[in-house]
Amino acid sequence: MAKPNKIxxxxxxxxxxxxxxxxxxxxxxxxxxxxxYYVYLATDIILIASLVAAWNIxxxxxxxxxxxxxxxxxxxxxxxxxxxxxxxxxxxxxIPIGVLIALGVAVAVGYPTFRFGxxxxxxxxxxxxxxVILSRIYWLIYGSxxxxxxxxxxxxxxxxxxxxxxxxxxxxxxxxxxxWINYRIRHSKLGYxxxxxxxxxxxxxxxxxxxxxxxxxALMIYATLASIIGGIYVCITGVVxxxxxxxxxxxxxxxMGIVGGLGSVEGAVMSxxxxxxxxxxxxxxxxxxxPGSHLLVYGIILIVVGVLKPEGLASLIEYVKKRIxxxxx
Amino acid sequence: xxxxEPMLLVQNIxxxxxxxxxxxxxxxxxxxxxxxxxxxxxxHGDFVMIGxxxxxxxxxxxxxxxxxxxxxxxxxxxxxxxxVYKGIIExxxxxxxxxxxxxxxxxxMVLRNLALMIFKAEPRGVPFTVFGFPINVGPITIAASRLVxxxxxxxxxxxxxxxxxxxxxxxxxxxxxxxxxxxxLMGINxxxxxxxxxxxxxxxxxxxxxxxxxxxxADPYLGLLYGLLSWVIVAMGGLGGVIGVLASGLIIGVIxxxxxxxxSAGARELFIYLTFFLILWFRPRGLFxxx
Numbered sequence: 001m002a003k004p005n006k007i008x009x010x011x012x013x014x015x016x017x018x019x020x021x022x023x024x025x026x027x028x029x030x031x032x033x034x035x036x037y038y039v040y041l042a043t044d045i046i047l048i049a050s051l052v053a054a055w056n057i058x059x060x061x062x063x064x065x066x067x068x069x070x071x072x073x074x075x076x077x078x079x080x081x082x083x084x085x086x087x088x089x090x091x092x093x094x095i096p097i098g099v100l101i102a103l104g105v106a107v108a109v110g111y112p113t114f115r116f117g118x119x120x121x122x123x124x125x126x127x128x129x130x131x132v133i134l135s136r137i138y139w140l141i142y143g144s145x146x147x148x149x150x151x152x153x154x155x156x157x158x159x160x161x162x163x164x165x166x167x168x169x170x171x172x173x174x175x176x177x178x179x180w181i182n183y184r185i186r187h188s189k190l191g192y193x194x195x196x197x198x199x200x201x202x203x204x205x206x207x208x209x210x211x212x213x214x215x216x217x218a219l220m221i222y223a224t225l226a227s228i229i230g231g232i233y234v235c236i237t238g239v240v241x242x243x244x245x246x247x248x249x250x251x252x253x254x255x256m257g258i259v260g261g262l263g264s265v266e267g268a269v270m271s272x273x274x275x276x277x278x279x280x281x282x283x284x285x286x287x288x289x290x291p292g293s294h295l296l297v298y299g300i301i302l303i304v305v306g307v308l309k310p311e312g313l314a315s316l317i318e319y320v321k322k323r324i325x326x327x328x329x
Numbered sequence: 330x331x332x333x334e335p336m337l338l339v340q341n342i343x344x345x346x347x348x349x350x351x352x353x354x355x356x357x358x359x360x361x362x363x364x365x366x367x368x369x370x371x372x373h374g375d376f377v378m379i380g381x382x383x384x385x386x387x388x389x390x391x392x393x394x395x396x397x398x399x400x401x402x403x404x405x406x407x408x409x410x411x412x413v414y415k416g417i418i419e420x421x422x423x424x425x426x427x428x429x430x431x432x433x434x435x436x437x438m439v440l441r442n443l444a445l446m447i448f449k450a451e452p453r454g455v456p457f458t459v460f461g462f463p464i465n466v467g468p469i470t471i472a473a474s475r476l477v478x479x480x481x482x483x484x485x486x487x488x489x490x491x492x493x494x495x496x497x498x499x500x501x502x503x504x505x506x507x508x509x510x511x512x513x514l515m516g517i518n519x520x521x522x523x524x525x526x527x528x529x530x531x532x533x534x535x536x537x538x539x540x541x542x543x544x545x546x547a548d549p550y551l552g553l554l555y556g557l558l559s560w561v562i563v564a565m566g567g568l569g570g571v572i573g574v575l576a577s578g579l580i581i582g583v584i585x586x587x588x589x590x591x592x593s594a595g596a597r598e599l600f601i602y603l604t605f606f607l608i609l610w611f612r613p614r615g616l617f618x619x620x
Contacts (some may be wrong), residue, residue, distance in 0.1 A: 048464070065427050095397045109606075115612045120426040121369045123561050126609055130600035132557070132590045136599035140592070247553060249436060260430045292445030295438050302435030 018183075020309035039164045040236075045276045046171040047233060052256045052272035053178040053223035053265055058312030059254055060263040062218040063198030068127035069226055070249035071134050071264050075102040078138065081240035084158065085147045093232035098281045102227035103220055106136075110219040114212040121200065124254075127244070128247060135245030141166060146241035159235040160326070167236045174232065178225055182265040185221070194218055198263065207290040255298060259305050261314025270311050275301070278289065331384045333590055340469050341586040347479035349469075350584020352480040353575045354537045354556055356562035357489060358530035360574050363563055365506040365526045368418055369429045372437040374556025376531050379440055380406060380538025381547030385453045386543070395455045396477065399539035402534045410531030411524050418527060419520075437552065449563040454546035460541075478540035483575075486537055489529075490571035502526055554598070566617035573617030580604075580616075 007015040025046065032038040051069055058066045079098035083089040109130060118126060152160040161167070185191040193214045196204040205211045256275050260267030266318060275298065283295035305312055359373045380402055387398040413436070421432050460474040493499035502513040505522045513519050538547075562581055566573030582603055588600030609614070 038423050063427070065430055098420075112610050116613060118609050119611070121430060121560075122564065122609055122613075124430055125557065125564075126606065129557060129561075129605050132598050133602045136596055139595055213417070252448045255431070255434060255438075258427065262427065288447040291449055292442035296442035296446065299438030299440075299442065303417060303432050306432035306435060307363065307417060310424065 006187075008180065008184075009273060010180060010187060013176045014183045015180075017180050018176050021179075022172050025172045025175070026169065029168055034163075034165065034236040036164065038179055039168055041277075041280050043164045043171060043236060044166045044280070045237075045273050046168065046175055048253075048256070048276045049272035050086075050171060050175040050178050051226060051229050051253055052260065052268045053182060053255045054222050054229065055253050056182060056223075056260075056263070056265045056268040058218045058222040059257045059266060060261075061182075061185060061191060061194040062215050063194075063262065064215060064218070065124040065254060066122075066127045066219070066222070067124055067247070067250040067254050068130045069222075069253035070244075070246045071131040071222040072102045072106065072128070072180060072226035073233065073249070074131075074134070074244035074246070075105060076230030077234035077244050078240050079227075080231040081234040082147065084235075085149050085240065088150075088214065090157050091231060091235055092157075095228055096231050098231050099224050099227045102223045102230075106219050106223035107216070110214075110216050114215045127248065130248045131245050131250050135242050135247075138245060142242065146239050149238040149240070151238070159197060159232075160238070164236065167232060170232055174229060179265060179269070181221065181225065185218075186265075190214060190217060195263070202301035205285075219292065234277070248314065252295075252298065258314050261312030261317075264312070264314030264317065266317050267312055267314035270317070274313075331610070334597065336468050336618075338587070338590045341590040343469055343471060344475065344587075345582040345584075345586025346579060347475040347582070348585065349579040350479040350482040350486075350563060350575075351540055351578075352558055353533060353578025353579055354485055354540070356559035356578055357571065358533035358537075359559040360563050361489075361502075361526055361533075362530040365502050366418075366422070366523050367571055368422065368527075369426055369433060370418075370431055370530075371433040371556060372440060372552075373530075373534065375437045375440040375444075375552030375555065376406065376410075376465065376534040377538050377541070377555040378444060378549060378552040379594045380535040381542055381545075381551060382444055382448060383471055383535070384539045384542040385455055385547050388455045388457075388584070394457070394459050395539055396458070396460070396481070399536050402535040406535035407528040407532040407611060410528035413531070414524050414527040422523070432491040434537060437513055440554050441549055448547075448549065450549055452546045452548035455542050458543045472541035476552055478543060481540055482537070485533065486575055493571065498522075498525065510575070534571055558601065561601055561608075564605060564615060565608050566615045570617075573615070576617060577615075 005012055006125065028042050029039050032042060051073060055069050058064050076095065076098035076264075079101050080094035081092050083094040083097065084091055109126075113126060125281065129257055149160065150158070152158050154161055156166075185194070193204070193209050195210055196207065196209060197214060236243075256272045257268050259275065260269070260271035278297065279294040282297060286293050309315065333343050354571055355373070355377055359370060362370050362373070384395050385396045387393070388395045391398070400490075417432060417436060421429050442454055442539055456539060458474055459533045462473050462475045464473055465477065493503060501512070501517045501522050504517060505519055535581065558581065561575040565577035565580065581604070584604055585602050587598045588597050592599075
């Protein structure tokens with residue numbers, strides 16, 4: 001049966017929203033007058049926004065506080081990077097291989113974890129520990145030396161450029177895809193199941209939802225997206241090392257997702273962009289005198305949001321939506 | 330393939346036992362907070378870190394032994410703990426776990442980056458301690474500082490155990506842990522018990538920090554290590570009382586020591602966290618009967 005209201009499986013309104021959003025974002029480099037540094041910052045912000053949007057699937061929809069975003073991202077990054085650096089393999093093949101390995105780790109960790117009913121704080125701690133474990137394993141294998149990717153002036157084959165604009169546009173496309181997947185999940189059986197699991201896992205199970213399976217699906221989709229983002233990330237920075245497995249990135253990703261409002265991908269993207277911009281701004285201005293001050297601000301925002309407004313930015317978006325009639329569905 | 334000098338292994342395990350005692354002390358505070366209040370505190374390790382810096386500051390300005398600074402830092406941390414409880418924790422009591430985690434992660438970031446701002450990512454060590462000499466027992470060398478740290482930890486664990494089992498306050502705490510509403514009906518001022526528990530839990534980290542500073546150093550990244558470590562210990566045996574925490578701390582200390590001697594010093598966290606995975610997967614109630 002045809003559903004006229006939908007394009008590519010998501011509501012027409014959301015589809016046009018993504019297109020308009022991507023078009024607005026694609027004007028940004030021109031607005032920045034193609035200044036290399038500013039375009040780099042913009043690229044970084046889009047990267048984080050995509051990562052937070054991907055996190056929204058496991059954290060927001062499935063309600064599992066996953067702190068291992070950087071683990072899956074780094075797996076994509078180190079696999080892609082090492083294949084390119086040591087075997088000259090193009091990232092176009094390296095990224096899929098990285099995705100497969102990240103998926104393997106996600107299933108190997110996620111299956112027993114969900115099978116044994118690990119949730120809430122224990123899930124969060126387990127995923128935080130996962131980042132450290134992977135970092136240590138990588139360190140044991142490759143040591144603390146960092147590998148640098150070969151440089152090319154302008155190579156689409158090796159995804160290495162001397163400017164950041166190609167990456168910027170790639171990540172805008174990636175962000176659009178992540179948003180599309182988010183909407184797609186929200187309006188599918190999987191999304192309704194995940195929503196039920198987040199609200200009350202026991203009740204969901206009692207209703208016959210295979211809780212473990214759908215949590216695992218959410219984890220797998222999220223790990224896939226995060227590792228693709230990681231594969232692009234490594235081509236931007238050109239450095240591979242054990243530092244890619246950064247526990248703090250995993251925590252800040254979750255922080256941005258929570259500040260954005262759990263289950264709201266718009267809020268997640270917004271908070272990712274705002275907080276990262278703020279972070280870069282603070283780092284550039286007062287960060288040199290007071291290292292860590294930008295993250296201090298994060299902490300304060302997080303406490304304030306947690307104590308005063310646990311719904312996050314999403315409630316603000318809802319408020320605006322109610323005021324503007326044509327945004328009402 | 331892997332050959333290990335037997336004496337080195339024994340030496341490392343002895344060190345591991347003493348480290349395990351300190352880990353138990355850190356984890357005990359967390360176990361109290363989690364057990365009694367059901368609050369998920371992610372910032373616990375960062376209180377250790379702040380305590381370590383404070384110990385450094387006090388020891389170097391007052392020119393006293395780092396162990397003595399605990400007499401100042403412990404009451405101070407008690408007050409800080411009560412203040413943090415009143416200011417932040419009380420508002421998220423009974424909130425969703427996710428919100429509690431978010432708020433305490435926020436607290437963690439504030440503490441960690443405050444330290445980073447003030448001390449600029451430079452590790453600080455106390456240059457002097459009266460326990461800076463080694464003790465030789467046959468072929469095994471024990472640093473006096475570690476021995477003292479271990480003994481003080483053990484005494485502190487014993488005192489907390491006595492507090493929990495023999496005093497009115499301790500019984501009130503355990504009653505609140507068992508059933509908050511019934512405890513309230515029995516005339517226990519639950520809010521007060523919570524404030525005291527949080528303060529006590531935090532002040533224990535100050536003692537641990539003072540002991541750690543006799544042989545180690547303070548750096549802003551200490552927090553994540555001690556935070557995760559104490560959660561691992563709580564997962565293993567936290568709510569089995571002080572005995573459970575002590576046993577788990579010792580196990581973790583010894584596992585870490587074996588990891589250091591068999592693989593490499595960089596692999597210490599690897600073994601601890603792998604143990605954490607296995608414990609959560611196969612013994613989710615902990616080794617010593619977690620609820």
